[in-house]
Amino acid sequence: MKKNKFLVIGGGIAGVTCAEQLSSLCPTEEVALITASKLIKAVKNYQKVSRTLEQFDVEERPMIAMETDFPNVQVIHNKLTNLDTDKQVAMLADGGEIQYEMVCICTGARPRMIAANNPFVLGIRDTESVQTFQKRLHNARRIVVIGNGGIATELVWEVQGCEVLWAVKDRHISTTFVDPGAAQFFLPHLNKEKPDTSHEPIKRHKYAEQGEGDPVSADGGAALGPDWTADLQMRGITKTGHAVHVDYEVEVRSVMSPEEFRISGKPTTQPPGFSTEQGVVPNVQLFLQNNFTMSNEGGIQVNDQMETNVPGVFAAGDVCTASWDWAPHWHQMRLWSQARQMGAYAARCMAARDQGDQVHLDFCFEMFAHVTNFFNYKVILLGKFNGQGLGNDYEILLRVTKGVEYVKVVLHDNRMAGALLVGDTDLEETFENLILNQTDLSPFKDHLLDPDIDIDDFFD
Structure with missing residues (x-):
């Protein structure tokens, strides 16, 4: 069996960025990238806004496009079933095996669900779940959005043509990112009509997976990028525009049917149509047998070289937890901007290790900086x-x-x-x-x- 110098697991922003950087830094070495989705996510239109701020779009691309642009990268569409770090072998669902010298785990995170197998609850995390959401929204008169982070905030703004009940456990909206004052600043815009952007040019190409009817595993898709709502039609069955109601300091305990669900233990009979869930947890289930040191929130701990406690095994993006001594004004949030930074930095660390060297901690970890759009x-x-x-x-x-x-x-x-x-x-x-x-x-x-x-x- 041929041994690859580098293996990257995950076709999201962190994994694809890592593979691209490894390809450029080590053009004579073979790089294998395992992705559970037929589409990968590549960073496009990257621009440095300042020393720490950056903006970019994310383009979904067919696997073959990456192999064309990076000839020493082999993209493998398959599902990982096991990673044997002792034998340095990754095992795939079709029985295949890939040997490696160094591996970077970039499997991201998965939605935290209140009712994982409930047909009325949909977790939005990746492109496939957004497509499912669009199809189901088409016939919806009312939905419940559960969560108070970035995706929930963007979703509430984007949905048209149905009533939206936004259930948040906090005293103000968008608490992951903003304070009560900024939340109050946003409130008047909750029910405003969205500006018409249909005339604006589309900043990225869009592709559909071949065989869209195929089932997609809960952890199969890559995380959404910064412009995931671009050119999406999120409209329900009615002709009304925005109709958003916020329920503060509540918790959804259960969903019995489209007509009945429980908020803070009390039954509500206003039909919600279906619910969307919030929050993510690191996607580490396949790696628990490898004795990685894990953080309290469930991420794989990495040092300032993005390396785990197992030599030769690196991790980047949402799946990992930065466990070095942070700079005074930096902290980790599981965002697409940090996924790109970690993926690129992990590649530099792996390439340096191949040369028997180390790199200094990247400047992007000197100060937390993030740019996004709300309302x-x-x-x-x-x-x-x-x-x-x-x-x-x-x-x-x-x-x-x-x-x-x-x-x-x-x-x-x-x-x-x-x-x-x-x-x-x-x-x-x-x-x-x-x-x-x-x-x-x-x-x-x-x-x-x-x-x-x-x-x-x-x-x-």
Whole structure:
């Protein structure tokens, strides 16, 4: 059996990025990529917004496209059944085996479901589940969206033509990303009509899997990318536009039928149509027998070289937990932006190991930075944007212009620790520098968010 120098498991953003980087860094070596889906997810239109902020689109591509662009990469459409790290062999569902010298696990995460086998509950995590959602939404008059993260927030905004009950366990919406003030800023937009974007050019090609009727395993598809709603028609059976109602501080306990489900233990008889579920857990079931060191939240622990406790086995993306000493203003969130960064960095670490070397921790891990869109607003998160890890020892500065922008700065010891920017503020690069440089802001604090002052002049 031929032994591959590198093996990557997973056709999502982390896995494909890792395989592409390995191909470029080690052009004479064979790279094998195992994917359970016939479509892989490749990063497109990548641009560096600032030193730590980046934007990109995700393109679903046929497997053969990657082999064409990266001739030393072999894409294997199959399902992994076992990974024997002692023998360095990956076993596949069709009985095949792949030997390797180094492997990177990029199997992502799977939805956390309230009723995994309930026909009325659909977990949205990958492209296949979105396609199923679209088909079922077509005949729906009312749905329940359960969850308060990024996908739930985007879904509530995108769905048209049916009533939406948004069940959240918190006191405000979108709590994974924003504070109560920003949530209040967004609330007036919950039931606004979406702007017509049908005339805008499509930024990425879209492909359908061959044999769409084939069953897809719960962990078979790659995670959604940053623009997963682009060019999707999410419309129910009625002609109404947005009709969203939010239930706060509730928990869905069970779903008995399309006509009855339980919120916080009390039966509700308003027919929801069907429910969508929220949250993810690292997809590690196939690897539990390998004695990997696991984190409390279930991810495979990796060191600052993206390597597990088993030599030669690396991990990247949602499946792993960064277990090195984090920089003061970085933290891990299971986001597509960090999946890309981890996949690229893991490839560099693996290529360096092949040369008997190590690389320094990438600068992208120096400060948390993420850009996304909610309710048609650009949202930028920097550093400890919600005071993560600071307890009550921080100060908040706010600037809010209704319907235009929401700017929050987190100060710790008169130095910027984080920022949340909603709207076209053009403050991200300046605030990024202030967080990284830890400038003492005592002399400027009272004027930092003054809209009549160009703060770039202070810190040019």
